Amino acid sequence: MADTSVKIDDVTRDRLKALADSAGMSMKDYLAQVAAEKEHEKLLDTATAAFRRLIGEPGILDRFDADFGGLPPAAAHQPPQAA
Template structure:
């Protein structure tokens, strides 16, 4: 893959470098990983919107609950160790 140059201000460059160093990565590797994570967040947002649209249709939420047992109860973080 060919290299390219992206112009950013020095403060942003330094912030990227500091985060990458703290993670034990090069800036190149960090930015590549960051791009993948952001792409995945966009895809997850689209999938979430599609799911919400699907279950908003009449009868779908009820069928989901019937077939899959509904949404599980949240685990409470208030449990304390003895």
């Protein structure tokens, strides 16, 4: 893949460079990682919105509970407590 350049102001460049340096990455690799993370966030946002629409449908949660036995008891979700 060919490289290209993007015009940004000096302050933004310096901020990105500092972030890349603190991650031990080149700016090119850091920006590629940020782009991949943002794409992932967008996919998660889309999936979350679809899930919320789905569980808003009447009867969906009751059907899920009937098919899969509902949620485990609350005690199964609590972390151990110190004595």
